[in-house]
Amino acid sequence: MTKTFWLVFLASACMGASALQAAQPTKESLSRDLEEVARVARLMVDGDVCERIMTPRALEKMFANDPRDRWAGSDNFDVNHAPYVQIKKTLMRLARLLPYPVDCNLWMPFKDRPGKIQILVRNKHEMSQFWTWGVLFQEQTAEMAEVLASERPKTVAQKGDWVSVLTPVSNSLGDIVGLVEVVSRLEVNWQKYVK
Amino acid sequence: MGSPRATELRRLTLTAARNGYVSFYLAVKEPRPGPYSLAVSFNSGATSIQSELFKAWYHQFRPRRTYVPDALIPVLNPAKGQLPDPDNRVPDQSCQTFWVDLWVPPDLPPGLHRGRAVAEARGKKVVLEIQVTVLQATIPDEDALTIDHNSYGTGWMGPLYPKLSRSEGEGFYSSDALFKLIHAYHRLFYEHRGTFHQLGYGHGGKVGPEFAPVLTGEGRKRHIASWDLFDRHYAPLLDGSAFRDTRRGPRPIPFVYLPINPEWPASFLNWGEPGYETEFVTVLGEMEKHFRETGWTATNFEMFFNHKKRYKGFHWDGDETRFAKDDEPMLEYSRLLKKALPPGSPVQFVFRHDASWRLEQQFQSLAGAVNFWVCSRAILGWLPEELKTVKQRGDIVWIYSGAPSISSTASAIIENPLRAWMWNVDGYIHWLAVSPSEDPWFDSGGEETCLVYPGERFGIAGPIPSIRLKVQRNFAQDLALLKILEHTGSGAILRQELARRINGSKLEDWWTPRPAMADLPSEEWTNYEIEGGVEPNLHVFQNWAPQFWEGIRRYILDLAEGDKKQ
Numbered sequence: 001m002t003k004t005f006w007l008v009f010l011a012s013a014c015m016g017a018s019a020l021q022a023a024q025p026t027k028e029s030l031s032r033d034l035e036e037v038a039r040v041a042r043l044m045v046d047g048d049v050c051e052r053i054m055t056p057r058a059l060e061k062m063f064a065n066d067p068r069d070r071w072a073g074s075d076n077f078d079v080n081h082a083p084y085v086q087i088k089k090t091l092m093r094l095a096r097l098l099p100y101p102v103d104c105n106l107w108m109p110f111k112d113r114p115g116k117i118q119i120l121v122r123n124k125h126e127m128s129q130f131w132t133w134g135v136l137f138q139e140q141t142a143e144m145a146e147v148l149a150s151e152r153p154k155t156v157a158q159k160g161d162w163v164s165v166l167t168p169v170s171n172s173l174g175d176i177v178g179l180v181e182v183v184s185r186l187e188v189n190w191q192k193y194v195k
Numbered sequence: 196m197g198s199p200r201a202t203e204l205r206r207l208t209l210t211a212a213r214n215g216y217v218s219f220y221l222a223v224k225e226p227r228p229g230p231y232s233l234a235v236s237f238n239s240g241a242t243s244i245q246s247e248l249f250k251a252w253y254h255q256f257r258p259r260r261t262y263v264p265d266a267l268i269p270v271l272n273p274a275k276g277q278l279p280d281p282d283n284r285v286p287d288q289s290c291q292t293f294w295v296d297l298w299v300p301p302d303l304p305p306g307l308h309r310g311r312a313v314a315e316a317r318g319k320k321v322v323l324e325i326q327v328t329v330l331q332a333t334i335p336d337e338d339a340l341t342i343d344h345n346s347y348g349t350g351w352m353g354p355l356y357p358k359l360s361r362s363e364g365e366g367f368y369s370s371d372a373l374f375k376l377i378h379a380y381h382r383l384f385y386e387h388r389g390t391f392h393q394l395g396y397g398h399g400g401k402v403g404p405e406f407a408p409v410l411t412g413e414g415r416k417r418h419i420a421s422w423d424l425f426d427r428h429y430a431p432l433l434d435g436s437a438f439r440d441t442r443r444g445p446r447p448i449p450f451v452y453l454p455i456n457p458e459w460p461a462s463f464l465n466w467g468e469p470g471y472e473t474e475f476v477t478v479l480g481e482m483e484k485h486f487r488e489t490g491w492t493a494t495n496f497e498m499f500f501n502h503k504k505r506y507k508g509f510h511w512d513g514d515e516t517r518f519a520k521d522d523e524p525m526l527e528y529s530r531l532l533k534k535a536l537p538p539g540s541p542v543q544f545v546f547r548h549d550a551s552w553r554l555e556q557q558f559q560s561l562a563g564a565v566n567f568w569v570c571s572r573a574i575l576g577w578l579p580e581e582l583k584t585v586k587q588r589g590d591i592v593w594i595y596s597g598a599p600s601i602s603s604t605a606s607a608i609i610e611n612p613l614r615a616w617m618w619n620v621d622g623y624i625h626w627l628a629v630s631p632s633e634d635p636w637f638d639s640g641g642e643e644t645c646l647v648y649p650g651e652r653f654g655i656a657g658p659i660p661s662i663r664l665k666v667q668r669n670f671a672q673d674l675a676l677l678k679i680l681e682h683t684g685s686g687a688i689l690r691q692e693l694a695r696r697i698n699g700s701k702l703e704d705w706w707t708p709r710p711a712m713a714d715l716p717s718e719e720w721t722n723y724e725i726e727g728g729v730e731p732n733l734h735v736f737q738n739w740a741p742q743f744w745e746g747i748r749r750y751i752l753d754l755a756e757g758d759k760k761q
Binding site: 066068069071072074075076077078079081084085088089092093096118119120121122123124125126134136189190191192193194195 | 347348349350353368394395396397398399400401402403404406458462463464466467503504505506507508509510511517518520552718721722723
């Protein structure tokens with residue numbers, strides 16, 4: 001039943017992909033496509049499962065500030081396998097709604113660290129408009145804070161040929177617990193971040 | 196290098212085994228600005244010593260605001276130059292140093308060979324007589340130890356070779372120019388008795404197109420659609436033809452990363468489902484067939500997982516695993532690999548794991564799955580007995596670390612390979628060896644991730660060596676000679692004797708006492724406990740003089756010559 005639903009859903013979503021109809025995608029057509037994927041992501045990404053990804057121990061160690069061991073946060077980073085895999089697969093399916101390279105990344109803020117956020121699930125094209133490569137966590141951008149507060153998606157397309165759509169993720173209580181970044185660019189760099 | 200003994204700078208005497216290099220460092224000094232020339236020559240003949248000159252570059256070393264020589268620019272022989280060097284821009288430079296490599300061919304008659312170095316400046320000529328005693332002993336072609344130089348992807352090549360990449364435009368990363376450049380890196384390391392690795396995928400599973408065959412289809416329909424880029428990249432390396440014009444001759448590379456990762460060749464979307472197994476097994480089976488049919492059977496094809504969960508691409512650590520639950524995916528990949536390969540295949544696939552925190556446990560939990568271990572030297576340091584067990588079952592074992600700074604003592608580069616040899620493991624890997632500072636020439640940070648430099652600045656469309664690489668190569672030659680001696684005597688006795696000669700230590704001093712924390716779960720360890728506990732022992736041979744190895748080399752050459760005469 002679930003798989004049937006997905007097939008129907010994928011077909012209808014792909015039909016709406018404007019980049020399919022355009023010979024040369026533009027940032028505008030990219031934005032429209034990604035906004036459609038983000039609309040689906042808003043519904044399909046389960047915030048309760050997202051909240052179960054991090055292990056409590058890793059969350060605690062993430063902010064450890066030990067001058068003798070500057071890698072303590074990274075070396076103790078850990079996730080629970082089952083929820084991670086479940087969410088990653090959902091994000092991968094969402095990215096496949098479009099026929100060109102798209103990544104859907106999960107971003108999670110911290111309950112007790114206002115203003116901080118971490119990218120928690122990335123995907124295979126290694127694209128993100130916001131992630132500082134390699135950092136465990138970082139400051140929320142103004143766009144992220146806006147989406148988390150307003151509970152409305154936002155398209156960010158100021159930087160080069162990048163387009164990201166940020167959409168909120170909610171749990172069963174209706175709380176906004178994270179963001180999905182649906183991201184692509186006009187020219188994919190196949191060598192970048194092969195490292 | 197090479198046992199130099201100069202008498203008032205007029206005579207240099209060296210001793211060398213055949214089929215190898217003997218080297219020395221030569222300085223041209225002229226207090227007044229102006230041109231100079233330098234020539235090194237030997238009696239010509241059908242077979243003679245061949246000399247090569249490399250001009251040292253003086254890097255502006257940022258931390259100490261001083262100049263340090265390291266990069267070696269190949270120059271013509273005779274070399275013509277100017278003091279101060281207008282390119283290097285060292286204020287008031289009155290001395291230019293050259294690294295001189297003398298190649299001693301394998302068929303050169305033993306005995307005394309004479310040559311000379313002639314420097315000329317301002318109409319004045321200075322002659323240095325060079326006497327090389329060529330021994331009967333011959334350095335074997337085979338290395339005693341694999342000394343590997345690691346790198347990641349090809350994205351760094353465009354920025355390091357801007358003229359070359361600009362000339363190829365957008366197609367650079369699929370151009371013949373790129374593959375020639377990659378092969379040039381392999382050749383340079385090979386000529387220096389090393390190997391070169393390039394990992395072809397990222398932490399999220401993105402595979403560089405030049406590192407993998409093109410796939411098509413999904414599930415049952417997944418297959419390899421094209422070998423074009425892969426074969427243009429790898430065929431000359433895997434059949435050895437990329438090394439045809441080297442002194443060591445053509446030989447397939449001994450190791451290569453495969454692009455296998457959790458997202459390739461099977462899509463992670465199907466992880467844990469039948470489709471994942473089908474995609475993985477089908478593609479690996481097709482790879483085995485391609486390698487077998489093309490005769491690429493001399494290389495170890497590595498299934499290796501480099502990803503770490505801290506980079507948020509996957510849920511488990513493939514590299515330096517710290518959590519026991521992360522062994523489970525590795526056991527699954529071992530099962531899939533075994534299922535994909537036909538029994539008795541002549542193609543050598545190995546499962547490599549780079550291990551640190553859980554090394555001791557994984558030697559057992561992944562036995563029979565992983566058969567190529569690249570180990571933290573600090574942690575392997577307290578596991579000598581476990582190492583014996585792993586070696587006895589036929590696994591390959593290397594240790595890893597990084598290169599010393601250009602400001603370190605000249606002999607520091609041999610520390611890790613020497614430790615690897617003392618421990619009787621199979622190899623040592625510099626974790627990153629091709630990544631210079633943003634401006635290595637005028638604002639160097641120490642080049643601890645760089646043993647070869649981009650040559651484009653000097654009109655060379657490929658990498659150029661460094662002093663550290665040359666010192667390492669000459670050391671590797673000594674190890675290769677020792678390997679002959681191991682065949683005729685006890686390796687343990689030989690190592691014991693070398694330890695004694697190096698610093699009066701015993702072989703057991705080169706290992707670390709097991710720290711108390713080793714009995715705790717590795718999740719409870721900290722980096723400073725590991726480093727604090729073992730570093731003093733890691734540097735058992737600390738404070739050695741830059742030239743300390745010369746005495747050991749002399750001993751090895753004497754041994755090798757004695758062995759030859761027996």
